[in-house]
Amino acid sequence: MLIQFAPLILLVVLFYFLMIRPQQKRAKDHRQMLETLKRGDVVVLNSGVIGKIVRVEDKEVGVEVATNVTIKVVKGMIAEVRGRTAPAAANDAKV
Structure with a gap:
């Protein structure tokens, strides 16, 4: 059962590290830049x-x-x- 869900779990983890995390970092940097204007x-x-x-x-x-x-x-x-x-x-x- 775990072997069937392993590829799906791997895709979710990969999606998080390649898409969501960098976007959150860019948003944080932009917010910090706006605060220091x-x-x-x-x-x-x-x-x-x-x-x-x-x-x-x-x-x-x-x-x-x-x-x-x-x-x-x-x-x-x-x-x-x-x-x-x-x-x-x-x-x-x-x-």
């Missing part, structure tokens, strides 16, 4: 638009796509962060 980051939206974050709210962000052109975007539609702004040290002299 801050003003000044350069982002790419799912539509391919590239812009700079000017305002961060709970569920939305303001993205500047051109000079003085800001659009409101749902955080979930941000595909990737291209450039992160590094905070300047407090004792550095500004040039």
Whole structure:
């Protein structure tokens, strides 16, 4: 009886490790990326638009796509962060 179900059980385990687990990891990484967004980051939206974050709210962000052109975007539609702004040290002299 166990020998008959072994291939089915093997397929379920294989499906989990090849499909479900990597998708959960990608979702976790995306959620973490959205939580660490801050003003000044350069982002790419799912539509391919590239812009700079000017305002961060709970569920939305303001993205500047051109000079003085800001659009409101749902955080979930941000595909990737291209450039992160590094905070300047407090004792550095500004040039």
